[in-house]
Amino acid sequence: MKINYRTGRQFICLLLVLFSFPLLAKSILTGEDGYRLWLKYDPVKQDQQAEEYRQQFAHWQVSGKSQTAQVIRDELENALTGLLGTSAPVAGTSGASLIVGRLAELPESLRQALKKNLPASEEGYLIKTVSYQGRPVTVITAKTDVGALYGSFRLLRLIQTHQSSRSLNIASGPKLKIRVLDHWDNLNRHIERGYAGESIWDWHKLPVYIYQRYYDYARANASIGINGTVLNNVNADPLILTPQYLDKVRALADIFRPYGIKVYLSVKFSSPQLIGGLKTSDPLNTQVKQWWQDKAREIYQKIPDFGGFLVKANSEGQPGPGDFGRTHAEGANMLADALAPHGGIVMWRAFVYANEKHEERSKQAYSEFKPLDGQFRSNVLLQVKNGPIDFQPREPISPLFGATPKTPLMMEFQITMEYLGFSTHAVYLGPLYKEVLNTDTYARGPGSTVAKVIDGSLFNQSVSGIAGVSDIGSDRNWTGHILLQANWYVFGRLAWDHSQSAADIAGDWIRMTLTNDDQAVATIEKMMMVSREVAVNYMTPLGLHHIMGADHHYGPGPWVDFLPRDDWNPVYYHKADKYGLGFDRSPTGVNAVAQYFSPLREQLSDPKTTPENLLLWFHHLPWDYKIASSGRTLWNELVYRYYQGAADVKVMAKQWQELEDKLDPLQFQQVKMAFDIQQQEAEWWRDACVLYFQQFSGRPIPEGFEKPHHTLAYYEHLSFPYAPGQSGR
């Protein structure tokens, strides 16, 4: 058994504990604990602005008798009371200066005035200042109650961020139809790749015991436009489809429905055998088809608006149609046929690779699914991770984007921080998401961005979707780290409208969650916008990837070579040797670049035209290779970036420290402690990786950089058997 001994960290920790005691010595530290997320609704402090808002919004009226209309009323009541100190719901439109409701329920004059401005989408909304009965009123209207709910949250955001409320004319509809969170939550409440406590679903106490948190989860999601939730892990337990569990699922669906949120389930492909008593799960078998049709009917009896199934099949040990000699299309279609009569969809994951295939891992999903294009039912979406490997700090886009004109592709982003420091590193994912969405696939010539592929506009597809693997857990602040709430937030905002900027969304989030102090907002926004690149630098600069610790992916593990599959081992990915570093995926190597469209293919084939931040993803380059932007050798650039990354974390931590007076004490303190950890771990990454690669480069760490704190052997012997979020529990 390895000893978990980290002297250096111990020493730092001793200092931190000693020094941090005075900070925490107050035994009762009150303040914002993070539970309220971005829906805090604290009073608007600028008196003049508050007064203006009060005049415009204090007297409000929401029409409609649906549960959703009631949800809007509750939210406005709560929000306006908090923000403005007063909230006066009125019975009719005559006394209201804020009128909310479906277009069909508005007074005739308003209806006529507004109908031409209403967005086409069922979920879209219009917020408009108009003259009504001789006075100015603000109207929030939509085709549906849920649209009106989205519009209400939009108006509240405007107040929360202290924007002008004069002459409003905001029309907005979602660019993507299916906007879901994927919860990799097991029925025992362990979350695979979860770092914020355990699952918020208390399956044991469901369906009877209902937590307020279920409602607040729905409120938060509705506030950013998320309209679906996959409740359970893609490594699915078949019991989720038993009547006992479906009753629990129904209880959640009933809670989420008024918020416009549909419930989906991950299903195990072999469920007919495991809980159905059948001898096979062959998708072409009549009994199997019947079993799924019966199961779908049973589900829809309980949950009339059930969303559908998410399936991980023939991937990392999960069963699938391949076990019966059938294609992914045959498997997906069988499920799609069972759901179609009820309006459900299948989200079929393209995250498929197999050691036995003797094809390089990054190429396999394309090879498997490209030939199936055109064979899927119309209610099947292929769910594709943003990159061809697995949610790395940086990857090129998956070559599948643009490659299936007849099959709608759903984006799968990771929100939880499996490869990005768990819940203790401050990494804002907005820039990562935008980088992916803005990447040009060239599928239909220049301008064929990934965003246009997934929103259906490139191939004129009518179904579209995006999924984010949730970072939500039972921790009081939901995500284990307040700043990581922003990743949930930005995912939702971009799912609604991928054209928004990551910086603007960060700005909104900061104002709603942390502070409206302009200077503090600017500092934090800047910090957030660089944070991802900082992490790439101290973890996997220049296109390195998948060199994390074995299994748990905690900390550096470039030396790991003992995992049972080649393509689970870091050494498979970095290919360090005496000559150099990197994975030759160019035409001289495994030629993964061939799966991209021209001219992207040609750009990536040549190190000279490959973006520097993906250099070692596509090329195995000599240690003395000259990096164009800096003029440094590859070795020196590598070292430089590792040190720069670690140094930049210190800068971020210092910036945060300087904001102490402007922030809530609890929020400040929580993030400060996380930065203490991030600083230690960034140096751990830096030292371990530099020492490891130095074995191959044989070159010194350039002058001016401090020496690593420990030997390579020290880092190699660290072990973390209880790192959170591990799979298989």
Next chain:
Amino acid sequence: MKINYRTGRQFICLLLVLFSFPLLAKSILTGEDGYRLWLKYDPVKQDQQAEEYRQQFAHWQVSGKSQTAQVIRDELENALTGLLGTSAPVAGTSGASLIVGRLAELPESLRQALKKNLPASEEGYLIKTVSYQGRPVTVITAKTDVGALYGSFRLLRLIQTHQSSRSLNIASGPKLKIRVLDHWDNLNRHIERGYAGESIWDWHKLPVYIYQRYYDYARANASIGINGTVLNNVNADPLILTPQYLDKVRALADIFRPYGIKVYLSVKFSSPQLIGGLKTSDPLNTQVKQWWQDKAREIYQKIPDFGGFLVKANSEGQPGPGDFGRTHAEGANMLADALAPHGGIVMWRAFVYANEKHEERSKQAYSEFKPLDGQFRSNVLLQVKNGPIDFQPREPISPLFGATPKTPLMMEFQITMEYLGFSTHAVYLGPLYKEVLNTDTYARGPGSTVAKVIDGSLFNQSVSGIAGVSDIGSDRNWTGHILLQANWYVFGRLAWDHSQSAADIAGDWIRMTLTNDDQAVATIEKMMMVSREVAVNYMTPLGLHHIMGADHHYGPGPWVDFLPRDDWNPVYYHKADKYGLGFDRSPTGVNAVAQYFSPLREQLSDPKTTPENLLLWFHHLPWDYKIASSGRTLWNELVYRYYQGAADVKVMAKQWQELEDKLDPLQFQQVKMAFDIQQQEAEWWRDACVLYFQQFSGRPIPEGFEKPHHTLAYYEHLSFPYAPGQSGR
């Protein structure tokens, strides 16, 4: 694979979900979520009383510069501001009407006036109204700062419960020296037998990331006099003793120290082999002794006031001295010798039994440990569960109490609800604890109560202690069910003073936690006081025991006969047959009664003199045996009690419902939902057990009782693979 299908519950659940929606339809239900426990400090509502308190306590002064003194200041500031709307700490004693501090730090005149009233104990305190500088002041004083902290919480309780504050003269000291919570928390945060979420110790983020909850845990414990915490599961992971984890332990110890709380650890007896690189863990081996001595020194360097070790050895698969042919005394003494130079103690568990021994399980602990009396070092305490089996709803006392005049016995109570409905049944444990403590062992003649055994007074022992297996988890309300907070509370209060009444403590808890409305207090107190007997009736009436579901202990499982050890199976315990029911532990049977002192032994030998509530624990009686108190046959009485228990839950639920207007909406709603579950599960227990035993009795369910909802086969086929709290995760 069994199907988890519970049609009856499904149907009830459907109704509940439908009907409960309106209750929860308000999407933002605010109120008391339970986090603040009994330290809410909401304003005293009676104006006159509040004014009186204000005059007496608003101006206060705490002397001393220690961290504990600072903790007292923080608590008073927070509490008085909340309770009285004002809190005015003053610099010297002249302006203060409330003076708090160690006797040595009080002004000379006060010191002289008070020293004779001070309790002898280092932890004791005195609260006294005296005249000082010509005006009345309240003084809280003690020998130590921690004593002053306890006194401060005592005064706050007085205010919280709206008691008179005139002419105070309260002197109090603990009757037991070691008052600890045992956390059966694993390093992966799973809690064995935990039903309120996962462990509050976030080992991964320790020692750097410190939750406010750690402080609030310490505050809550200090407020009821708990002075120790065993952080990890008795089924211990050896890694807890590695430097990496000891640094995490130190961080917690540093936080808890100012609150008078020492940290203890559960240790694995084979640690020298598992993490020390030794070939043996034989307690007589020189290297092994040296390893533990070195380890103890290492621990005390980090944690100078470390409490000591808790050990589960040679029990349920855990390693122990028996593996090396040594006695429990030899094992315990070796550890005691390692800790003694530093002032640490060993809590050695007597929960030891083995299938191989061919002695009836309830007798084995006595047989093992009685002969060792006198062989233990003076810093060893034997930790004995209250009953001879395992935390059943009702057990007789363990025969070890009183049997070891030379060895101090520590009581081990269970606070977590392993056998009592997890976190959804309202069962107040005060009456159970008191029943045990008040039981007469007759060890030194009449009056030799268990309380006198464990407080050391019976045998004039200088060390004494009590442990409660914690019901605390990461749930927002700490215990998963608000009413179960009372079990943590009553454990602490009785640990301090076992002579207090369970009803009085319940009353205090209700006033501090729920309401000061006299009528509501009376109703809830009554409900709490009967709740344990109600649960005994619907689970294990008349001395039945250990007939819960296999492994997880969720729900009824009297039919279980497939577990690998005889004495893990319910059928071993109830011994139902055509003739009758119950376990003959009288002299005609396994003669377990012989382990008790006379005249208890003789009383329990004869069904006529055995208390009816333990009848089937000690006797196998015919189905037509006449129950003295009721005149019913055993069969009819059994059925009667099961039905009565289930019916009484309905009564409790109704009483709670009627209190809606007097309670906080969130507290009301949470308990209401738990009652919904408890009602279902009480009927499940009733129906399953009555149907099961009916197979043997061959007698009908008497007239007037409703029929069971399902068949016995139905209940036997229910399965709960993800019931919370299971061991081995």
